[in-house]
Amino acid sequence: MIISSAPMRISFVGGGTDLPDFYTKYPGRVISTAIDKFIFIAINHAPFTNHVAARYSVCEEVSDPSELKNTRIREALLDLGISTNIEIGSFAPIPARTGLGSSSSFSVALMKGLNAYIGKKLDKREVAEAACHLEIDLVKEPIGKQDQYAAAFGGFNVLQFDPDGTVSVEPLLLDYKKRTDLENHLILFFLGTTRDASSILTEQRANTERNFEILKRMSDSVPVFKDALLRADFQSAGEMLIEGWTMKKQLASGISNSGIDRLFEIAISSGAWGGKMLGAGGAGCLMMLAPINRRVAVVNTLMVGAKAEGFESACEIPVGFVQSGAEIVLNSNGR
């Protein structure tokens, strides 16, 4: 049995500049952190079953991996040449499509685990690239590379996407005091599961030329945001999140909607400094930065406002930052 894990992530600014249509012309940048919500993948060698089992929100049992409906597991098994006698299960503390990058965390944990299963150990960069290859080249998702790198490396990072396709990872060296301080100022408020982001990302990619100047500003705002975090100036950081979110909304239609815009307004009027949506398509998580003494008021106001806007499952998700990236939690298959 092998159990691998990878964290979900919160991205602060620069999201969208990790798409090749942009970064081949100008360096893309994203600042993000891993959070204490993990996808776990369990992989079992089942020599007497002669089947491939994939157990996630549904259970699939097939005789050949090509018959699997789960695109990521199917393509990963085919790519690695694993054809039978394997059972794969995934586990997570919160549902998929919350805007926390969980699908890439899934791919990262899957590639880390499956490679360990065939006796190949991957370091952080190798597993990030393996997950990118899986999602972008094999499954053909219209996504960038930020989420795979965030999940594989863990911790706070500035990711830079260079025109030649390389990704550099600069850890943001925040000490525990600043990290705890930021956790205490940060509100993660779940509104509801997002639609498939593919259609929005496809439109966003098509609009890259038109949006080039906006994306450039988003990329250039990353070092400024980083400095605000290093100074523990969370008010400036919150205001920059609003600017970033306002820019992001212009990239494609359907990223936000009037209900979300109203929730933003009431959060700000309750004392929040600023924030953004994590996830596209009019749902996901609202992330706000607020003074500590306004936290409870902001959350309470959001609870009432979200119900009024029809977000029935709205709730606060307590969140902590972690240094962990892609990990092998258990490997009883030998070393």
Added chain:
Amino acid sequence: MERYIQEFSQSAISLLRNLPKVEIAKAMNILQAAYERDGRIYVVGNGGSLALATHWVADFNKTVFSHNLDGYQHRFQAIRLPTTEEELTAWANDVGYEMVFAGPLRNYIQDSDVLIAISSSGNSENIIRAVELARSQKVPVIGISGFDGGRLNPLSDAKVLIPTMQGDYELVEGVHAIVLHIFTKYFKDYFDNAFLLGKSQVHLPSGARLNSADHIHVPQ
């Protein structure tokens, strides 16, 4: 004689002023990630560096949580290798001195672990063997070296190099002791702070929580 003392301390002060802060910070992030996944930290060194390793392990395992020993579900697991003189001499006598660290490390090492390698020259063959083993397993390496860093520094994920003239063992080992104490002090403050805040309902990939609420009773 005072002048001699003054010159030595000036050299030490200069090294301390120019500590590789970014690499030390990276090393502490590596240690934090190991804690979060409940991994173990192996420490190896020869001679004075072995003494530093042993001293650090004692501090780190105990002192980090000393203000709230019951307050955490799990603690750091730092292990000096080899753990006994018997094991050290057995490997040295039966196999060769170059295997005194890599041999025992092979028994223990798992994916979730970390290796700290301490070598003033960075060139001790037995240290390099242990580092190469860790790297082959994709286990992160914190390399603590002196002089020009030798072979150890480029092989490390966190490259804690205290640059001196060749052979300045006293300065290098003295500053290495400070670096190791920074590791201990940082995490001691970190867990004290988390305990005081009652914070740290942070979930860890090991399944545990960095938590002061769920006490495990440890008989005193």
